[in-house]
Amino acid sequence: MPGLLDSLSLGSRAMQTHQKGVSVAGHNLANVNNTAYARQRLNVATATPTTSAHGPLGNGVEGTAVTQVRSEILDRSIQVETSARGALEAQQEALQRAEAGLGQPLDGSADGSKGLAGRLSELFQAFQAAAASPSGSAERGLLIRQATDLANQFREVDQRLGVVTDSLNESVATDVTEANVLLGEIARLNEQIGRAELANGSTANDLRDLRQQKLESLSRLVKVDTATNDQGGLEISVNGTTLVSGNQVTDQLETFADADGKVLVRTAGEGTEISLTGGRIRGTIEARDGAVASLRAQVNLTAGRLIAEANAIHQHGFGLNDTTGADLFSGTSAADMAVNPDLIREPARLQLASEAGAKGDGKVGLQLAQLANRSLAELGDRTVGQNFNQAVADLGSAVASVNSNLADQRLVDGMLTSQRQSVSGVSLDEEMTDLMKYQKAYAASAKLITTIDEMLDNVINLKR
């Protein structure tokens, strides 16, 4: 049978256990707004009983472990979905920037802005006006202005899309740098977790929370495969190449430029190009090499065909001063398109007539105007205007598709996050209730010690 002093120990152990419970509740309360945090619970168990002639006698309670409430399945699902969301968000950002770079208004130029579609249309109208009045200096002046405005706009759009492409390349490089930092941090956390768990024999909850957060940040940038080793360390690999093993960063990511100057990603050690399957980096590359590149190519193709076709017609015409053979536009694409400076200086040199000495002849001007309705094989049997309009619509389809996919992805993400919050999130009501529960138990255990103390007094006073 245990003595009074043993009972004192029982009370003390119970107080310590309940104090730990208060501490855990306090820790949970303190981290209520920490998104990486998974609520913790104090596991308690009956203390090992003392064997006696009357059978085993209870020794109260003791805290066995502080565990975190996490669902590995949800964590893994969120990690995978984070990669998918990262890719879509990066694509959306890139395409929206391309859309802004294109600067095509859809309100029928209510505020005076016309975009390339409006300027193309205005150029062909100016050809018509000049063809109808080929000797009119006002019509020639207007034609030169419209052609110059169109060429300027083509160059600006190409330049803006170039800036978008450059910034996407920079974004890939920045994300790769950030991913490498995260790989290093995860390796360090692997080491810290290993050390902490080896020393204490318990789970390093807070460090694991932090590592999960870093892993999700990494997954947002690049989709990785993970596995846990025997020491609790996280192994990270991409495309079969191990990047983190235990506390070591075995390889890193690095960017490189391919033959076309496109920034891609490979492993720094082996130098093998990585075919990414998710994450921001993949989304950025996909948008850059997909819809953004296609848009820029179509803008350049449209400008290139317009330059070639208009020049072919214009070269055969005659100016008011009987000059012939000059190009209307210089350049070969949107990037370098410009109106022939000789024509800007002297609009009379615009070659609108089909024969020399016929100042009232605008047949070549009419041919230029009719280019508006000519389907060109190089443009997939579309007119110059239709080709540009289709490029705009294609970009719209790409943005709409990404928007729709991202909305679906956010729904999935939201549901998983909500489910994880439901499992791991801190509830103030719950913690306050726990706090009261442990407080009352602590008070009761203290009362036990007071009672034992009084009993000990009684025992000591027996000798008087």
Place this chain on the structure above:
Amino acid sequence: MRVATNQFSNSLINQLGKLSTRQERLHSEAASGKRLQSVADDPVATRRLLDLQAESGAVAQYQKNIGRLQDSANAGYSSLRSVQKISGRAGEIATLADGLKTPEQLRTYATEVNKLIDQAVSELNRKQGDSYLFGGTRTDQPPFTVEKDANGQITAVTFEGNTAGNPSEIAAGVALTANVPGANSSGEGARGLVADSRHGADFFGHLISLRDNLLAGNTQAIADTSRAELAADEDNLLYHLGEYGATLSQLETANASAAHLKGELMGETSRTADADLAETLVRLNETQTAYQATLQSASKLMNLSLMDYLR
């Protein structure tokens, strides 16, 4: 289901974010009256809208071309009517100059014919803006030049223009020329206004011949040749009057057609891009109500806490 404290606030933020986005979108639609705010809203409609805008611009230009051609054709028609009057008077003189007239009377007629030639040249050298109407595509110089002898008698009227026309589009693929060349002796191309070798028309040549016959008192030649020549010229002018009438009628039809097409394009553009304001405002109202309800319920729920009941 267990609800963590931040689940509620996260859900609230998401809901408010969605409603704010929707409100902003509906507000933009209501303020601009446009359904299409971005190319991603409806890519097919975007393509259609851009095509419609280009088509509307082209139709507006066709209408300008039609207006210009109408002005030009009206000016040409007016000159032609004047020339026809001159032709009529010349025909009268050819009829009046019979064997009963004295040489003095015939000389007086000759003087009048000389003036008629001057008058006709003046009419046919008419300009519209900076361009001569009847010089073909040589619009920068008078199409008819007059040569006179020492006595001031017109000896020849030469056509300095060409026989080319300058067509303008009045609809997609339909081009029209308003005026005709003053003369055409090439035997091909557009029929000359006052001279055409294929139809025996040579108005000025025949007037000079008439005048010379009058001066010479050769009434027999006038009766045998000049009257027939002038009749051929008159027929040629009548042909062109009919042609001008047909051209003006065609332009009128093209103008009505373009106006109709413009209206249809505007309607289609509106159906493609414009917002249904009634529907937009109803949806905006619904969204605002939902936003207010969310805020109100959130403010009530967020004020509830177990801590308020603990001592």
